[in-house]
Amino acid sequence: MSLTVEAVQAALKGLIDPNTQIDFVSAKSVKNLRVDGGEISLDIVLGYPAKSQFDSIRKSVIGVLRELPGAKNVSVNVSSQIVAHTVQRGVKLLPGVKNIIAVASGKGGVGKSTTAVNLALALAAEGAQVGMLDADIYGPSQPMMLGITGRPESIEENTMEPMVGHGIQASSIGFLIDDDAPMVWRGPMVTSALEQLLRQTRWRDLDYLIVDMPPGTGDIQLTLAQKVPVTGAVIVTTPQDIALLDARKGLKMFDKVGVPIVGIIENMSTYICPSCGHEEHVFGTGGGQKMCKEYGVDFLGDLPLNLSIREQADAGRPTVVADPDGAISAIYKTIARRVAIKVASLSKDMSSKFPNIVVQNT
Numbered sequence: 001m002s003l004t005v006e007a008v009q010a011a012l013k014g015l016i017d018p019n020t021q022i023d024f025v026s027a028k029s030v031k032n033l034r035v036d037g038g039e040i041s042l043d044i045v046l047g048y049p050a051k052s053q054f055d056s057i058r059k060s061v062i063g064v065l066r067e068l069p070g071a072k073n074v075s076v077n078v079s080s081q082i083v084a085h086t087v088q089r090g091v092k093l094l095p096g097v098k099n100i101i102a103v104a105s106g107k108g109g110v111g112k113s114t115t116a117v118n119l120a121l122a123l124a125a126e127g128a129q130v131g132m133l134d135a136d137i138y139g140p141s142q143p144m145m146l147g148i149t150g151r152p153e154s155i156e157e158n159t160m161e162p163m164v165g166h167g168i169q170a171s172s173i174g175f176l177i178d179d180d181a182p183m184v185w186r187g188p189m190v191t192s193a194l195e196q197l198l199r200q201t202r203w204r205d206l207d208y209l210i211v212d213m214p215p216g217t218g219d220i221q222l223t224l225a226q227k228v229p230v231t232g233a234v235i236v237t238t239p240q241d242i243a244l245l246d247a248r249k250g251l252k253m254f255d256k257v258g259v260p261i262v263g264i265i266e267n268m269s270t271y272i273c274p275s276c277g278h279e280e281h282v283f284g285t286g287g288g289q290k291m292c293k294e295y296g297v298d299f300l301g302d303l304p305l306n307l308s309i310r311e312q313a314d315a316g317r318p319t320v321v322a323d324p325d326g327a328i329s330a331i332y333k334t335i336a337r338r339v340a341i342k343v344a345s346l347s348k349d350m351s352s353k354f355p356n357i358v359v360q361n362t
């Protein structure tokens with residue numbers, strides 16, 4: 001009996017993608033399938049970046065197909081293709097940027113910026129083109145964490161080049177607003193300065209632009225959530241009741257403006273004593289997960305309170321770069337993959353698919 005396309009498809013249908021828990025056929029990841037005698041060739045195209053897993057996915061697909069009766073040679077190519085997803089209604093899209101992910105927190109100091117930069121670096125490590133827009137007016141810290149110094153170049157009038165640190169294209173509100181400017185003055189000018197930064201930076205083919213939002217849920221944050229074309233929002237919180245209460249406000253703010261919540265990350269979840277390894281839940285336990293259940297949103301993961309996270313970020317080499325194979329980087333990478341998979345599951349932007357309709361006067 002000769003090998004058929006149907007038999008190959010049935011075998012692939014039994015193969016579950018460990019990341020999405022969906023089989024490759026249902027996920028529409030199988031492309032260019034050819035069966036010619038005993039020769040099988042196909043591409044697996046994932047909708048999220050996963051460079052570190054291409055080889056293991058390839059091997060598992062080959063392993064399954066080789067078992068088929070009549071199969072001789074199996075050739076599989078695994079890659080990722082990230083597509084653009086929809087944003088709030090009525091907001092102008094950004095050229096050169098497929099998806100914008102806002103990283104927000106209900107209150108300051110919960111580690112939002114540190115989490116945002118490590119997420120950006122983890123997505124880049126998996127092969128995505130990533131940018132960082134530092135919108136944190138109260139403490140624009142992304143240039144420092146990405147090891148960037150100096151000011152951006154402006155090649156043409158009204159545009160500026162992003163600065164690059166550890167492969168991430170970055171632009172910061174710190175480039176436009178003086179560090180010494182008083183906060184009352186920063187407030188009113190901030191939304192227009194940010195829109196300028198967002199739209200006048202010449203982002204180059206980004207799969208994801210991470211926006212490090214200003215902490216809180218006041219007018220500035222609400223205006224930004226309305227004006228920035230966001231694909232989805234990630235909320236960072238610590239487990240204290242007060243932080244969770246504020247995180248709830250953040251959740252509601254994005255909900256109100258029609259931005260989907262990608263999920264919640266709990267930072268400084270536990271403290272592991274470096275001398276004896278004892279784990280302490282300094283700020284309580286389970287708050288983030290409970291909140292996710294209550295609101296029906298995804299819990300993306302938790303990070304421990306760890307001295308090296310702070311030291312590495314302060315030194316301009318965040319953990320994912322400083323210790324890429326360490327246990328903490330593994331947590332950031334798992335969270336980043338969950339974020340990318342969730343974004344991939346959101347509705348796709350079809351605007352570029354529609355033909356232009358030209359009305360001609362006759």
Ligand SMILES: Nc1ncnc2c1ncn2[C@@H]1O[C@H](COP(=O)(O)OP(=O)(O)OP(=O)(O)O)[C@@H](O)[C@H]1O
Pocket residue numbers: 105107108109110111112113114115136138139141215267268303304305306307309310311313314
């Ligand atoms: N998991 C962690 N373990 C140890 N230190 C951390 C952790 N996360 C963040 N930090 C440190 O906590 C401080 C505050 O973090 P960060 O600036 O990221 O918070 P933020 O929420 O963005 O603050 P802001 O509201 O000022 O923007 C920084 O010194 C950072 O290095």
